[in-house]
Amino acid sequence: DSGVTQTPKHLITATGQRVTLRCSPRSGDLSVYWYQQSLDQGLQFLIQYYNGEERAKGNILERFSAQQFPDLHSELNLSSLELGDSALYFCASSVGVGGYTYEQYFGPGTRLTVT
Amino acid sequence: GEDVEQSLFLSVREGDSSVINCTYTDSSSTYLYWYKQEPGAGLQLLTYIFSNMDMKQDQRLTVLLNKKDKHLSLRIADTQTGDSAIYFCAETAVETGGSYIPTFGRGTSLIVHP
Numbered sequence: 303d304s305g306v307t308q309t310p311k312h313l314i315t316a317t318g319q320r321v322t323l324r325c326s327p328r329s330g331d332l333s334v335y336w337y338q339q340s341l342d343q344g345l346q347f348l349i350q351y352y353n354g355e356e357r358a359k360g361n362i363l364e365r366f367s368a369q370q371f372p373d374l375h376s377e378l379n380l381s382s383l384e385l386g387d388s389a390l391y392f393c394a395s396s397v398g399v400g401g402y403t404y405e406q407y408f409g410p411g412t413r414l415t416v417t
Numbered sequence: 418g419e420d421v422e423q424s425l426f427l428s429v430r431e432g433d434s435s436v437i438n439c440t441y442t443d444s445s446s447t448y449l450y451w452y453k454q455e456p457g458a459g460l461q462l463l464t465y466i467f468s469n470m471d472m473k474q475d476q477r478l479t480v481l482l483n484k485k486d487k488h489l490s491l492r493i494a495d496t497q498t499g500d501s502a503i504y505f506c507a508e509t510a511v512e513t514g515g516s517y518i519p520t521f522g523r524g525t526s527l528i529v530h531p
Contacts, residue, residue: 331492335518345460345505345521358516392459406519408452408459 305329306409309395314415320381323412327374327395333357334376335396335406336368338391351376383416390414420471424507424520430530437525438508442487446508449482450519451491454503463491463504493527501529 305328315321326399327334336348347360362368365383370376380387390413394406420442429435447468452460466473466480466489473480479492486490489508493500503526507519 304461305439315494344523345518347518347520350516352516358518360518394460408461410457410459414508 303408304407305371306393306395306407308389308391308409308412310412311410312413312415313319313342314417315383316417317383318384319383319416320379321414323378323391323393323414325376325378325393325395325409327373327376331395331397332374333396334370334374335394336376336378337394338389339392339411343389345392349376349386375407380414385416389416404405421506421508421520421522423508423525425503425523426526426528428528428530429496433496435491435496435527435529437491437493437494437506439489439491439505439522440487441489441506441508441520443508443510443515443520444487445510446487448509448517448519449480449489450456450505450507450509451478451480451489452507452521454505455526456502457464460505496527496529498529501527503527503531 308327309324321391332353335350339345350358368378390411391412393409396406422440450465451463454460477480477494481490503524505524506522509519
């Protein structure tokens with residue numbers, strides 16, 4: 303158990319809908335990362351937050367957004383869902399952003415199926 | 418951009434050594450990692466190596482880094498059926514703002530036969 307929790311574990315929804323994925327980082331970790339894992343794209347970095355502020359951005363679509371709250375949990379919002387958004391979405395956390403804080407701890411993931 | 422390549426599958430017999438290989442393209446890579454993903458689970462950090470090191474050993478795991486060839490390998494000694502999983506190679510360089518964002522390979526599925 304990494305200490306990172308994600309809810310829900312599974313989510314099935316229809317095209318055009320909007321969903322919210324939730325992540326609670328390990329106790330004491332200030333940095334949260336979101337990744338998308340799919341068969342065709344592999345594991346892709348989406349976005350990082352550090353202590354409530356966006357820190358780095360990867361291949362995140364404009365239909366997707368995220369935020370980190372004062373209690374450090376994070377939410378990833380996916381809107382206008384398309385079939386191609388079906389994937390595993392992972393959250394990871396780390397103590398900080400650089401130096402010795404490079405180790406990321408991954409949650410179990412949320413499997414999103416868009417029908 | 419950065420790219421990390423791994424072979425997709427490796428099959429070994431229980432008790433043998435497994436060697437999983439990875440190549441990367443970013444010469445500014447600072448940290449290189451090996452993660453393990455078991456079915457239905459997230460990625461678990463197995464080990465890492467700094468780019469100024471050639472080798473790191475951690476119990477049954479040995480990581481070798483050839484920086485000149487941008488080649489990273491993970492050797493698992495005395496491979497057990499419980500080692501069956503997908504192994505991801507990843508590299509990071511310091512991004513703008515000081516963040517370390519890893520670039521992952523596609524993963525190597527290790528299958529261990531009894």
